[in-house]
Amino acid sequence: MEKILLKNIDKPEAYKLENYVANGGYKSIRKALEMEPDHIIQMVKDSNLRGRGGAGFPAGLKWSFIPKDPTLQKYLCCNADEGEPGTFKDRAIMDKDPHLLLEGMMITCYAIGASIGYVYIRGEFEYGASMLEAAIDEAYEKGFLGKDIFGSDFSLDLYVHRGAGAYICGEETALLESLEGGRGQPRKKPPFPALAGLYAKPTVINNVETLGCIPAILEKGPEWFKAIGPEKSPGTRICGVSGHVKKPGLYELPMGVPLRELIFDHCGGMRGNKPLKAVIPGGVSAPMLVEADIDTPMDFDSMAAKGTMLGSSAVIVMEEGTCMVKVAYITSRFFSHESCGKCTPCREGTSWQTRVLHRIEHGEGRPGDVELLESLCENIFGRTFCPLGDGAVMALRGALKHFKEEFVYHIQHKKCMVDS
Amino acid sequence: MxxxxxxxxxxxxxxxxxxxxxxxxxxxxxxxxxxxxxxxxxxxxxxxxxxxxxxxxxxxxxxxYTMYNWKKPVGRHHIQVCWNLSCSLLGAEHLISHMEKTLGITLGETTPDSMFTLTTAECLGSCGTAPMMQIGDDYYEDLTVEKVDKILADLRARS
Incomplete structure (x- = not known):
């Protein structure tokens, strides 16, 4: 299969501009600059490209919400705050093929009429941030960024903004707050960022992988893109596999490849050939699936139909013998640690949930704790300001749905049901 | 100043x-x-x-934000061990207790010579190469106890 996103990743010094060009790069932006911006938006709409950050929102539609008024300053923010546990795909693009992201951003900025773009990268990715900055410097030197790029009358400045350790900044309005120099707490929507985003100006926020698809869509057309994978959820996807498989890593595959194929063909199967117990298909916010579900195709709609989500397509594989109480505890600890504190159900609920799971995990569970957890889920889900609280609930509900007896056993016997 | x-x-x-x-x-x-x-x-x-x-x-x-160190001083090498799910499935806790023993400190503490501070981190985006840790800006991946010992010894020798 032809790769779109990781095609250059194993080539020597792919991060250099001259090598990106030699590998066919920066052709699409030249082509774009000869097109009407609206035509590009239509192409991306026609391609059915859906956001790779997690939510799967149609990218072209998002762009089309930007007002056409040419006197308004507009912004593009690339969401590179990769933090959903299990996810490590965007990092690969930024570390090894930063010009792919830059070209995607250039085309997007031209299409939406933005003259300034930011890459919001999580602070821990210092290496990726420095690679991006070096790539941006190279692009300026060559006249690919700055005034009148590629001899057109389009001018563009791109900058890197480093986060400083906060998962919540992957939520788009929290990201904007952070870019404006504040605490990364989500904003009330509406207004949506397309109308009032960065500095209250129209703003598009797209994930790294989403933007990485744009040059190929421009080059080969929406019909070509739509023909890869399911029509309503097309393209390739970078699946990041971790956990108990023989060959963890990144696999770029057409959307809709079944989990089974990913785990047993591409990743070589289970480590030590142990049976598969559970798999999280899209980062820890996505409810886990069990062995019986792994023929489900990895696309947005098929995963939703199974009651989970494709999310960031971060696949965490767990073998027989993994204690699900511990898994639930670790996941919950993460969400309570990352709760921004803005709204009560999330701030209080996730930490309460974590305390209960901690005591069950450490042999101090009390009768009624499972019911308490279920009631906490009830009181968090759908009642929080942003989806972080929902993520905490979905993760826990997934574990309780399939493995409730392990929680009950842990409480009654003060120890693990499984022999891990 | x-x-x-x-x-x-x-x-x-x-x-x-x-x-x-x-x-x-x-x-x-x-x-x-x-x-x-x-x-x-x-x-x-x-x-x-x-x-x-x-x-x-x-x-x-x-x-x-977690990356600003103002609560208490950190040592010359700030070790952050990821203990989120993917790393934990592959033995992060074991590495943490090993380092606590080797360095003679518990999580959150700094060695008396101010050389190392040991803390945990929540998912550093390196799950395919779990277990992993970050020291300063650098990522150390596919860790084992032996690798950790060598990394710490090298950092000590360099300082």
Missing amino acids: LTEKTLEKIKQIQKNYHSKKSAVMGALMAVQRDSGNNLTREDMDAVAKILDVNPVEIHAVAGF
Whole structure:
């Protein structure tokens, strides 16, 4: 299969501009600059490209919400705050093929009429941030960024903004707050960022992988893109596999490849050939699936139909013998640690949930704790300001749905049901 | 007191934005990096003055993000071991207790010679090469106890 996103990743010094060009790069932006911006938006709409950050929102539609008024300053923010546990795909693009992201951003900025773009990268990715900055410097030197790029009358400045350790900044309005120099707490929507985003100006926020698809869509057309994978959820996807498989890593595959194929063909199967117990298909916010579900195709709609989500397509594989109480505890600890504190159900609920799971995990569970957890889920889900609280609930509900007896056993016997 | 070098860095960071306040995060990190990886109250207030932002807002930002080290000083090498799910499935806790034993400190502490601070981190985006840790800016991946011992010995020898 032809790769779109990781095609250059194993080539020597792919991060250099001259090598990106030699590998066919920066052709699409030249082509774009000869097109009407609206035509590009239509192409991306026609391609059915859906956001790779997690939510799967149609990218072209998002762009089309930007007002056409040419006197308004507009912004593009690339969401590179990769933090959903299990996810490590965007990092690969930024570390090894930063010009792919830059070209995607250039085309997007031209299409939406933005003259300034930011890459919001999580602070821990210092290496990726420095690679991006070096790539941006190279692009300026060559006249690919700055005034009148590629001899057109389009001018563009791109900058890197480093986060400083906060998962919540992957939520788009929290990201904007952070870019404006504040605490990364989500904003009330509406207004949506397309109308009032960065500095209250129209703003598009797209994930790294989403933007990485744009040059190929421009080059080969929406019909070509739509023909890869399911029509309503097309393209390739970078699946990041971790956990108990023989060959963890990144696999770029057409959307809709079944989990089974990913785990047993591409990743070589289970480590030590142990049976598969559970798999999280899209980062820890996505409810886990069990062995019986792994023929489900990895696309947005098929995963939703199974009651989970494709999310960031971060696949965490767990073998027989993994204690699900511990898994639930670790996941919950993460969400309570990352709760921004803005709204009560999330701030209080996730930490309460974590305390209960901690005591069950450490042999101090009390009768009624499972019911308490279920009631906490009830009181968090759908009642929080942003989806972080929902993520905490979905993760826990997934574990309780399939493995409730392990929680009950842990409480009654003060120890693990499984022999891990 | 901020040095000329730090002030120059802050000036450069400001150029990336139309708004002075947007430079807060970058400025705080520049200060921290130039001050032995630590952030003091005085330095935060100096940043507030330069960027024309109320000091309270600067403290609020420093308090919100995990990478600003203002609560207590960190040592020369700040070890952050990922203990989220993918790393935990492959033995992160074992590595943590091994390091606690080797370094003679518990999580959150710094060795008496100020060489190492040991903390945990929540998913550093390196799950395919779990278990992993970050020391300073560098990632160390596919860890084993033997690898960890060697990394710590090398850092000690280098310092």
